Amino acid sequence: KATGTAVDWIQMPGMKPGPDSTGMVNISHGCSGVAARACGLVSLEPARVVEILKDRPSWHRDCRRLATLYSTNTSSTGKIEVLYMQMYAPTTLAPARDFCTLRYTSLLEDGGYVICERSLNGMHGVPTAPPMQSFVRAEMLPSGYLIRPCEGSGSIIIIVDHMDLEPWTVPEVLRPLYESSAVLAHKVTIAALRHLRNLAQEATIEVPGGMHQPAAVRSLSQRLARGFNDAVNGFTDDCWSVMASDGIDDVTVVVKPNPNGVQIASTTSGIL
Structure with a gap:
């Protein structure tokens, strides 16, 4: 499921293959919810890729908060985590979303990793985060990452995002934002792959005291996006x-x- 075998895929409209492309991107066709999948090559070690992808607020502009409610290691080089995540709403006319998910990470024999994640509910026997004011509880359907080492110092990555964003809770005019797999692909799936590639390139671009400081530019961009999202959503705890x-x-x-x-x-x- 981490590679999206349970979903029928079509090619992402407007994505052209080539040396400057983000990677191969697909969106779901005829499945429940919205789903997107991307496959690409990055010049980072698998362990570093796992570290970056797990830190969702660092690359996902709409992720307001990510907290680990429970974590334990398994006997077979794996890790199980219960997570609570809050997502900004894109407009003042819709409530924000939150998720309570179970994430499993496992080291593979070839040095790669597989990460699987999906929403929890009371039926799993695991305590979940209670409903939060100002948030609509959305569902993460089976999603994840498959990271394989390749020759040299790079990794081949498959990213799958599959969600049900409860579009019935927003005005009809806004529902395309919550029912479009292409929107999910641009905001989450492609953003993750692009962030990995940017980090891989920074080591060759960053020069102390020089004119090109991509890390500083990225940090400023993240602060601007977060400030705007905070103002749009206007949470009372802020x-x-x-x-x-x-x-x-x-x-x-x-x-x-x-x-x-x-x-x-x-x-x-x-x-x-």
Whole structure:
């Protein structure tokens, strides 16, 4: 299942093979939920690839929080983890998503790794994260990564993402964002593979004191994206609060105090 054998795939529209392409990308055809698969080669050791892919907030711009609720090692060089993950909503008109998943990582005989992950529910006998205010519990269907070493110092990677994002909980005009496998591919699957390739290239580009500092640019980009997503979602645990309104206009204003004494405002219009 980590390679997507349970899903029927078609080629991702608009993806052209070539030396500058991200890799081979496919999206699901006629399955439940949304699914995407990518296969590519990166110049990183398998163990390093595993470390990066498991750190989802470092490469997935929509991942707000990832916490390990439980972790244990198995007798056969494997690891089992229960995870809780929060995802930003792309618009103020839809609630954010969260997941509670079981992730299994195993070292293969050839030095590669397989990582399998899927959502938990009460039927598995494992404690799950309780429902959280402001979040809709989405489902991660069987997903994962297969990382194989190749000659030299690189890895061949297969990435599979398969989710049910509960599209019925958002206004109809927004449902294409939650029902499109192509959107999932661009935001998650391709983003993971592209991040791995960028990190592999940084060692040859980064020059201390030089003009090219890709790590610094990436860090700034991540902070900007996170700040924007925080403002769009306006979570109360980030100190955002709703201002009182006279109800004349279909607009909601939320504010957040700034350490310098200046308030930051975010507005939401209910007009579609």
